[in-house]
Amino acid sequence: MKFLPISLLILALATATTFAYDPSPLQDFCVAINDPKVFVNGKFCKDPKQVTADDFLFKGFRYPGNTANPLGSKVTPAFVDQFAGLNTLGISMARIDFAPGGLNPPHTHPRGTEILVVTEGTLLVGFVTSNQLNNTFFTKVLYKGDVFVFPIGLIHFQLNIGKTPALAFAALSSQNPGLITIANAVFGSKPPISADVLTKAFQVDKKVVDYLQAQFWYDNN
Numbered sequence: 001m002k003f004l005p006i007s008l009l010i011l012a013l014a015t016a017t018t019f020a021y022d023p024s025p026l027q028d029f030c031v032a033i034n035d036p037k038v039f040v041n042g043k044f045c046k047d048p049k050q051v052t053a054d055d056f057l058f059k060g061f062r063y064p065g066n067t068a069n070p071l072g073s074k075v076t077p078a079f080v081d082q083f084a085g086l087n088t089l090g091i092s093m094a095r096i097d098f099a100p101g102g103l104n105p106p107h108t109h110p111r112g113t114e115i116l117v118v119t120e121g122t123l124l125v126g127f128v129t130s131n132q133l134n135n136t137f138f139t140k141v142l143y144k145g146d147v148f149v150f151p152i153g154l155i156h157f158q159l160n161i162g163k164t165p166a167l168a169f170a171a172l173s174s175q176n177p178g179l180i181t182i183a184n185a186v187f188g189s190k191p192p193i194s195a196d197v198l199t200k201a202f203q204v205d206k207k208v209v210d211y212l213q214a215q216f217w218y219d220n221n
Helices: 006-018 182-187 195-202 206-213
Strands: 073-078 092-098 103-108 114-120 123-128 137-142 147-150 155-160 166-172
Touching (some): 092 155, 103 182, 182 206
Antiparallel strands (some): 103 155, 123 137, 123 155
């Protein structure tokens, strides 16, 4: 049996790492345009001759988000769908407003690591590792000026434990990091996941599953 040279193995690993995140751009920029007739992995590029400075400006963070909702929080994303100038650049941001006691519920970004900075208030944050690391829970209380990172793909949350509104900004390592809110996905899917599956997975009575699936699962994005 022949074995690959170590140099080829290293090259293969390096190549796999290279393609683990958004691909590198092949030009200075690629401002996104939407073409409803064609679907591609990403966005088409606007003609560079038609690009203006406004394509690289996002004004959505100027005003607080409306936290008058069941979660007491509001996420304002600046992903490629909202901010066309991000296309192919491999980054994005979000503003997160919290009422006192407000929660950005457990969720995951399947395509991006998140780094969060608190600019006002006090947040309890945390993330849970994969099964491989026995679902270890890492948590911390963050104060104004603190920064915390949530590794790519791991379930995480932020809770305002202060008596005043809180504000945080997140940067993510993808132009389109994706979002899966755990409760919404499991109990609010359309069509619903079979109660037989959920009762066995969560080891609860079917009445509990029926009750949870009957709730309105609010999306704070």
